[in-house]
Amino acid sequence: MRAFYLEHPDTFSVEATVLDRRGDAVLLDRSPFFPGGGGQLADRGTLTWAGGRLGFAGVEVDAHGAWHRFAGTGEPRGTVLLExxxxxxxxxSELHTLAHVLNALVYTQHGGVLLTGAQLSADGSFRVDFDLPGADGAALRKLEGSMNDVVRQDLAVTAGYLPRAEAESILGMFRSRSVAPPPSPDGLVRVVEIAGLDRQACGGTHLASTGRARLARILKIDNKGRHNRRIKVGVGEA
Incomplete structure (x- = not known):
């Protein structure tokens, strides 16, 4: 079974059944919560049942499944509402979409350079690190205009799946130097595509099109070691 938050990206409220409990965590038969990963923060939300309401605090996965941790006291049981x-x-999703746009521009303009790190932040900003020794800061700042051109073009953002071996055979499908999204239970790799611009493996959430994002601003460019160049981008008030 593929993740609910990927198959139903616009469903933010579902009923689920508590299958088991341990400490501050419950095992559920389904869940809309994105657990975090790939630089994207975990969802925020609540679990409500007849005995009260708790805040979502994260996910721990083991052989039994995904244990959802909740902050507060109480023992959820039976049917619960997850929001x-x-x-x-x-x-x-907005920040992740813009991060893909920036990644695509850097990848194509700098000879297939790889990501060395990425992080989305709750303040409306994100940063991406690239292996770009000697890159000119002024040239990198010009990427702001190119990013916003892509936003204005309102390109469709879609997702599909490929067998792992096939995905690995496609140049540029995996963009990080050190990590890759895990395959789904059926052995397939999720691929996110921005029409006419980019195609890469990714397990995060995204907007349905680039035009749904706000215009972006490059806030800062840093040198992080001999090779890494960090680009920090903000939207809104960030």
């Missing part, structure tokens, strides 16, 4: 903070999810 994702839709505004926060949208922010993460």
């Amino acid at each position: 994702v903070d839709a505004g926060f999810r949208r922010l993460m």
Whole structure:
């Protein structure tokens, strides 16, 4: 079974059944919560049942499944209502979409350079690190205009799946030097495509098109070691 938040990206409220409990965590038969990963923060939200309401605090995965941790006291049981903070999810999807746009521009303009790190932030900013020794800061700042051109073009953002071996055979499908999204339970790799611009493996959430993002600003460019160049980008008030 593929992740609910990927198959139903616009569903932020679902009923689920508590299968088991341990400490501050419950095992559920389904969940709309994105657990975090790949630089994207975990969803925010709540679990409500007859005995009260708790805030979502994270996910721990083991052989039994995904244990959802909740902050507060209480023992959820039976049927529960899970509600994702839709505004926060949208922010993460917006930042992740813009990060793909920036990654695509750097990748094509700098000879297939790889990511060395990425992080989305709750303040409406994100940073991406690239292996770009000697890159000119002024030239990198010009990417702001190119990013916003892509936003204005309102390119469709879609997702599909490929067998792992096939994905690995495609140049540029995996953009990080050190990590890669794990395959789904059926052995397939999720691929996110921005029409006419980019195609890469990714397990995060995104907007349906680039035009749904706000215009972006490059806030800062730093040298992080001999090779890494960090580009920090903000939207809104960030």
